[in-house]
Amino acid sequence: MSVKMSLNQQAYLxxxxxxxxxxxxxxxLILIFFVYSRVNLILSKWFFNWNIRTFKNKSMKLLEMIEIIFNIQDKI
Known part of the structure; x- marks a missing residue:
């Protein structure tokens, strides 16, 4: 049994x-940033002498992760 919807109902859905x-x-996005900041906090407690280059690499990896997640969600 199929239920027919009006165009308005379909547009609303x-x-x-x-x-x-x-x-x-x-x-x-919020979840990724939260988890990433927690991980960064823990890592920075372990390694006090982080230089700028590693931080740049980490932030680039984060941006790549975000991009991958958005691409996956666009395909769904």
């Missing part, structure tokens, strides 16, 4: 789906 998709991406 699509808009809600898009909003929730953006919200999930935003939550993932």
């Amino acid at each position: 699509n808009i809600n789906r898009r909003k929730s998709h953006v919200f999930v991406k935003f939550l993932n």
